[in-house]
Amino acid sequence: MKLHHAPIRLTAGALILNSGWDKRDADEETAQGLHGMASGAYPFLGKIPPTGFVRLLSAGEIALGTALLLPVVPARLAGAGLAAFAAGLVGLYLRTPGMRKEGSLRPTQDGLSLAKDTCLLGVGLTLLLDGCRRDDEVTIIAEA
Structure with a gap:
């Protein structure tokens, strides 16, 4: 794990782990x-019983x-998982009535907690992109 990934991985990881633990x-x-x-946002989830869901x-x-x-998990793998999870949360925000101001x-106020999940999407995409980046690409761009 790169040192500059530590703050975002620790904060996002602790937040999500705590949420799962509480559930x-x-x-x-x-x-x-x-x-x-x-299931209101994603109807296919209606087939799963609430406790199983x-x-x-969790x-x-x-x-x-x-x-x-865990620092042994590569950034791109952790980022891909976080981006996929957060994309689902952002979809929940976008699809649930009353979460957004009309036409916007x-x-x-009710949607604020879900809207904040866009930050998790940004963290996941940053880890994914940074984990896929090759150091020689950065050097080439810097020299150009």
């Missing part, structure tokens, strides 16, 4: 709420958070 023992009401919101979501968040925190991408 491990979600009660039925919480499971139904999370599942309802997710939350178990899968496991995925724990795995992703751990991958971000700007969030409502």
